[in-house]
Amino acid sequence: xxxxxxxxxxxxxxxxxxxxxxxxxxxxxxxxxxxxxxxxxxxxxxxxxxxxxxxxxxxxxxxxxxxxxxxxxxxxxxxxxxxxxxxxxxxxxxxxxxxxxxxxxxxxxxxxxxxxxxxxxxxxxxxxxxxxxxxxxxxxxxxxxxxxxxxxxxxxxxxxxxxxxxxxxxxxxxxxxxxxxxxxxxxxxxxxxxxxxxxxxxxxxxxxxxxxxxxxxxxxxxxxxxxxxxxxxxxxxxxxxxxxxxxxxxxxxxxxxxxxxxxxxxxxxxxxxxxxxxxxxxxxxxxxxxxxxxxxxxxxxxxxxxxxxxxxxxxxxxxxxxxxxxxxxxxxxxxxxxxxxxxxxxxxxxxxxxxxxxxxxxxxxxxxxxxxxxxxxxxxxxxxxxxxxxxxxxxxxxxxxxxxxxxxxxxxxxxxxxxxx
Amino acid sequence: xxxxxxxxxxxxxxxxxxxxxxxxxxxxxxxxxxxxxxxxxxxxxxxxxxxxxxxxxxxxxxxxxxxxxxxxxxxxxxxxxxxxxxxxxxxxxxxxxxxxxxxxxxxxxxxxxxxxxxxxxxxxxxxxxxxxxxxxxxxxxxxxxxxxxxxxxxxxxxxxxxxxxxxxxxxxxxxxxxxxxxxxxxxxxxxxxxxxxxxxxxxxxxxxxxxxxxxxxxxxxxxxxxxxxxxxxxxxxxxxxxxxxxxxxxxxxxxxxxxxxxxxxxxxxxxxxxxxxxxxxxxxxxxxxxxxxxxxxxxxxxxxxxxxxxxxxxxxxxxxxxxxxxxxxxxxxxxxxxxxxxxxxxxxxxxxxxxxxxxxxxxxxxxxxxxxxxxxxxxxxxxxxxxxxxxxxxxxxxxxxxxxxxxxxxxxxxxxxxxxx
Numbered sequence: 001x002x003x004x005x006x007x008x009x010x011x012x013x014x015x016x017x018x019x020x021x022x023x024x025x026x027x028x029x030x031x032x033x034x035x036x037x038x039x040x041x042x043x044x045x046x047x048x049x050x051x052x053x054x055x056x057x058x059x060x061x062x063x064x065x066x067x068x069x070x071x072x073x074x075x076x077x078x079x080x081x082x083x084x085x086x087x088x089x090x091x092x093x094x095x096x097x098x099x100x101x102x103x104x105x106x107x108x109x110x111x112x113x114x115x116x117x118x119x120x121x122x123x124x125x126x127x128x129x130x131x132x133x134x135x136x137x138x139x140x141x142x143x144x145x146x147x148x149x150x151x152x153x154x155x156x157x158x159x160x161x162x163x164x165x166x167x168x169x170x171x172x173x174x175x176x177x178x179x180x181x182x183x184x185x186x187x188x189x190x191x192x193x194x195x196x197x198x199x200x201x202x203x204x205x206x207x208x209x210x211x212x213x214x215x216x217x218x219x220x221x222x223x224x225x226x227x228x229x230x231x232x233x234x235x236x237x238x239x240x241x242x243x244x245x246x247x248x249x250x251x252x253x254x255x256x257x258x259x260x261x262x263x264x265x266x267x268x269x270x271x272x273x274x275x276x277x278x279x280x281x282x283x284x285x286x287x288x289x290x291x292x293x294x295x296x297x298x299x300x301x302x303x304x305x306x307x308x309x310x311x312x313x314x315x316x317x318x319x320x321x322x323x324x325x326x327x328x329x330x331x332x333x334x335x336x337x338x339x340x341x342x343x344x345x346x347x348x349x350x351x352x353x354x355x356x357x358x359x360x361x362x363x364x365x366x367x368x369x370x371x372x373x374x375x376x377x378x379x380x381x382x383x384x385x386x387x388x389x390x391x392x393x394x395x396x397x398x399x400x401x402x403x404x405x406x407x408x409x410x411x412x413x414x415x416x417x418x419x420x421x
Numbered sequence: 422x423x424x425x426x427x428x429x430x431x432x433x434x435x436x437x438x439x440x441x442x443x444x445x446x447x448x449x450x451x452x453x454x455x456x457x458x459x460x461x462x463x464x465x466x467x468x469x470x471x472x473x474x475x476x477x478x479x480x481x482x483x484x485x486x487x488x489x490x491x492x493x494x495x496x497x498x499x500x501x502x503x504x505x506x507x508x509x510x511x512x513x514x515x516x517x518x519x520x521x522x523x524x525x526x527x528x529x530x531x532x533x534x535x536x537x538x539x540x541x542x543x544x545x546x547x548x549x550x551x552x553x554x555x556x557x558x559x560x561x562x563x564x565x566x567x568x569x570x571x572x573x574x575x576x577x578x579x580x581x582x583x584x585x586x587x588x589x590x591x592x593x594x595x596x597x598x599x600x601x602x603x604x605x606x607x608x609x610x611x612x613x614x615x616x617x618x619x620x621x622x623x624x625x626x627x628x629x630x631x632x633x634x635x636x637x638x639x640x641x642x643x644x645x646x647x648x649x650x651x652x653x654x655x656x657x658x659x660x661x662x663x664x665x666x667x668x669x670x671x672x673x674x675x676x677x678x679x680x681x682x683x684x685x686x687x688x689x690x691x692x693x694x695x696x697x698x699x700x701x702x703x704x705x706x707x708x709x710x711x712x713x714x715x716x717x718x719x720x721x722x723x724x725x726x727x728x729x730x731x732x733x734x735x736x737x738x739x740x741x742x743x744x745x746x747x748x749x750x751x752x753x754x755x756x757x758x759x760x761x762x763x764x765x766x767x768x769x770x771x772x773x774x775x776x777x778x779x780x781x782x783x784x785x786x787x788x789x790x791x792x793x794x795x796x797x798x799x800x801x802x803x804x805x806x807x808x809x810x811x812x813x814x815x816x817x818x819x820x821x822x823x824x825x826x827x828x829x830x831x832x833x834x835x836x837x838x839x840x841x842x
Contacts, residue, residue: 022759026782105804111793113803120815121785199639203815218620222640224648224816245838252840338443360833361447364542372532372836381841382534382832383526394541394624394829395645396817408815411803412781415793417666419673420802 006186010194013182014201017122017147020179024145025119027176029096032143035174040088042170043135043163047081053162054131061129061155069259074129074156084135087386091139094385097404098145112414117407119145121203124195125388126217128209129153134163137208138181140388144406147180149202151195153209154187161185196221203408204396208389211316226396228389231261231344232316233374236268236333236359238350243277245371246349247284252373253347255288259318261390262345262367262377266313266323268333271297274326278302281324290320297326313340330355334362341365343392345374366392366399427607431615434603435622438543438568441600445566446540448597450517453564456595461509463591464556464584468502474583475552482550482576490680495550495577505556508807512560515806518825519566533835538828540566542624545616546809547638549630550574555584558629559602561809565827568601570623572616574630575608582606617642624829625817629810632737647817649810652682652765653737654795657689657754657780659771664698666792667770668705673794674768676709680739682811683766683788683798687734687744689754692718695747699723702745711741718747734761751776755783762786764813766795787813787820 024032043050054076061071076084097117104114123146125137134150141148152160164183171178184191196205196217205225207217218225235253237246253264269278274297282292282302293312294305305324312323313336327333330348337346347369348359356370367377377400379387384402391397397405445453464471475497482492497505518538525535544567546558555571562569573581585604592599605612617626617638626646628638639646656674658667674685690699695718703713703723714733715726726745733744734757748754751769758767768790769780777791788798798821800808805823812818818826 022785025785107802107804111797111802115820118785219643224645224814226816227645242838248838248840256841364443364446364539365831367832367834369834370836372834372839373841375841376532376834376839377832381528381532383528393645395647398829399536399832408819410786411788411798411820413788413790413793413797415791417663417669418793418797419669420677420794420796 003190006188006190007194009186010184010191011198011201013149013184014122014195014198016179017149017182018201020177021119021121021147023177024142024147024180027145031175032096032145033092035142035171035176036088036092036139038170038174039139039167040085042166043085043088044082046162046166047078050081050159050162050166051076051078053158056158057129057156066155070129070155074131074159076131076159080132084132087136088139091143091386094143094403096143097407102409109418110416111418114412114414115409116412117404118410120406120408122147122149122201123406124149124151124198124202124205124223126151126192126195126205126207126209126213127153128213129155131156131159131163133208134160134183135167136386137388138164138167140386140403141406142176142180144403146406147182149182149184149195151184151192157185157187193220196223199223206389226389226391226401227393228391229261230316230342230392231263232265232314232340232342233262233345234266234268234337234341235264235347235349235374236327236330236337237270237273237277238330238348238352238355239270239272240351240355241273241349242351243273243280246277247281249347249349249371249373250281251284251288253375254285254290254322255320256373256375258320261316262374263318264322264374265316266325266340268325268327268336270330270333271326271328274298275301278324285322288320290322292322292324294324295326298324316342330358334359337363344390345369345377347372347374366390424611427609427611428615430607431605431612432619432622434570434605435543435616435619437600438570438603439622441598442540442542442568444598445563445568445601448566452596453517453566454513456563456592456597457509457513457560459591459595460560460588461506463587464506464509465503467583467587468499471502471580471583471587472497472499474579477579478550478577487576491550491576495552495580497552497580501553505553508557509560512564512807515564515824517564518828523830530839531837532839535833535835536830537833538825539831541827541829543568543570543622544827545570545572545619545623545626545644547572547613547616547626547628547630547634548574549634550576552577552580552584554629555581555604556588557807558809559585559588561807561824562827563597563601565824567827568603570603570605570616572605572613578606578608614641617644620644627810647810647812647822648814649812650682651737651763651813652684653686653735653761653763654683654766655687655689655758655762656685656768656770656795657748657751657758658691658694658698659751659769659773659776660691660693661772661776662694662770663772664694664701667698668701670768670770670792670794671702672705672709674796675706675711675743676741677794677796679741682737683795684739685743685795686737687746687761689746689748689757691751691754692747692749695719696722699745706743709741711743713743713745715745716747719745737763751779755780758784765811766790766798768793768795787811
């Protein structure tokens with residue numbers, strides 16, 4: 001397609017989404033739930049066609065020499081697909097956020113001013129080659145009364161076309177318009193750029209993926225964006241920490257799933273506990289194949305550590321590597337986090353009331369922990385239900401975003417003839 | 422200044438603001454209120470110097486032939502300045518939003534997950550030549566614990582320099598850093614552009630002013646923006662409306678202050694009430710010097726109306742001009758609003774329960790009214806206290822933004838050694 005054609009196509013999809021969003025605004029919970037159930041059933045019924053399309057993507061990815069981890073994220077099988085369909089049924093079970101009265105007050109002149117929860121309208125999602133996101137995002141957006149425009153990674157195009165056409169076909173048999181869910185089929189940069197610039201038609205864009213993707217969206221979008229993801233997460237082990245508990249938490253935060261944004265990347269250890277704790281932690285992690293890079297003070301205690309450089313403090317490894325630094329005080333720890341943290345998840349392990357309190361109050365991040373693993377930063381774990389992503393910006397939503405974060409509000413004002421003096 | 426110098430200067434201001442924001446995060450309500458009171462007192466003490474600076478701006482604006490309305494907004498005198506200072510004292514009286522626990526739940530594994538209100542961090546305000554905004558915005562940002570970077574219109578530069586240096590001097594005698602309030606003194610496009618691109622340092626940018634300004638910010642900013650202002654507001658007079666009440670509300674919405682964003686721009690009248698109501702409304706407005714432009718059906722009833730064109734439906738006059746259209750039904754009215762409204766303030770005048778309910782539910786705007794003037798869309802009128810602007814976007818804040826809209830949240834998680842399975 002030429003650039004002008006790409007533009008026209010994306011624009012017409014955005015307009016169709018806007019129109020669908022109008023209808024969705026007034027959709028009842030029953031209508032939305034029926035649609036989600038129909039989508040889930042259709043994905044299971046059409047599993048064969050979807051898996052054939054997915055195998056095409058996987059074969060092409062292998063030929064291109066794409067990494068095993070990415071191919072794993074791209075791959076679907078009968079079981080994964082049925083888990084994805086089951087995810088839609090879980091969204092059915094979540095309470096509908098729309099229509100809730102957030103506040104209501106009666107003004108001195110008798111005006112009743114209420115604030116009610118309404119859909120955002122049209123949500124754009126730009127993401128990488130993960131077909132499960134196609135379904136998850138569509139389901140959450142729909143339940144919150146939004147039309148969604150999906151733009152997934154090129155490696156998953158066949159899968160996404162099959163999945164989205166299945167979901168749209170399912171919608172045809174429901175009360176909701178099929179244009180509630182649309183896929184941008186262009187996978188070149190121009191199609192993504194065009195989606196980012198649909199001011200007035202797209203209400204918010206949520207990029208989900210690596211740093212490069214997220215930064216490109218923030219740089220180029222004219223529609224509002226919610227920044228997600230990047231997590232250079234720290235644990236600070238204070239002098240008074242329980243040693244056994246600290247070891248368990250560190251192992252969990254680093255090793256349970258190292259490739260995700262809430263995994264531990266740099267461990268900060270108070271100098272007074274370092275001599276006792278560090279050899280144990282180093283051993284715990286070595287046996288779990290974690291590469292350790294420490295400051296010179298760390299190396300003085302555990303000689304076999306690799307030397308950490310400036311770059312290590314800045315890196316979100318997303319891998320079995322950990323940077324370790326010994327600090328003089330909680331202040332040095334918080335200073336380090338202020339400098340290198342990405343505002344995602346930060347934890348203190350301590351038994352000191354004052355330090356716990358100071359850390360909670362001072363550290364500026366989406367999630368600040370005392371005595372728990374950073375791995376809990378997640379919509380399900382926080383009790384929000386399924387999540388659409390984890391926001392690391394401060395506007396609109398911060399931390400895991402569930403259904404409520406896919407909504408807006410409007411003021412409704414009931415009068416009896418009031419005029420302003 | 423060269424472009425590189427402008428960049429370096431704005432960047433260093435943003436970094437200083439970031440540093441100030443760190444200190445403000447932990448500031449107590451008492452410290453913030455003391456600072457606001459000190460600023461108010463200083464503005465009154467320094468009134469002579471401020472008014473001299475303002476007269477320089479006003480004289481230059483007159484020479485440039487700037488409109489009387491704009492010069493009026495630019496001009497300060499002893500009384501206006503003391504009202505502005507009084508405004509800061511009113512902000513002292515508002516409750517501090519910071520530190521409130523928004524939600525708290527205990528998860529099945531014993532984790533306590535709370536969400537608390539925290540400052541946004543660094544707020545940038547780009548606005549036109551209105552020195553009162555310099556003080557209002559600084560006061561509200563400070564009370565919500567934010568550092569603010571102000572970038573006002575070039576015509577008000579001398580006034581803004583005098584006002585900001587007065588406020589910063591006042592801060593020196595308080596517990597808060599003077600860099601909590603900063604002014605971008607460059608008034609060329611490069612300095613504004615630079616402010617819009619301080620990703621990682623500026624948390625949100627709020628443009629306040631005309632359409633051109635707001636669109637330029639949305640187009641160019643890489644930091645999150647809250648769109649404000651543009652208001653092509655409608656009143657729909659339904660068949661069952663009380664005629665006397667309708668006339669009062671229309672006069673109020675159009676004439677009480679025509680130059681503001683919540684004023685009435687297009688009147689939609691149900692055909693069944695038009696013949697009785699329209700001649701009265703037309704007369705009401707003619708005697709108040711309002712220019713009226715009507716559709717052909719309107720002209721059939723009130724022959725002296727000017728003819729309305731497509732452009733009239735699209736225009737936010739901000740002046741004593743009103744477009745009028747007769748509609749067949751509430752559906753046609755809502756269709757018109759969907760097409761031409763800017764999502765600001767929309768009203769129905771009716772005594773019909775079903776129609777009132779449908780209008781409230783269907784119309785997609787920041788403020789939707791039944792039987793009241795659109796002029797109430799305002800932070801004070803809605804009971805939010807002083808406002809920093811009126812958001813017409815759906816992300817983060819919609820409608821009048823008070824102190825709470827200048828905040829974010831963070832999750833705090835209290836554990837006792839939990840790890841994720």
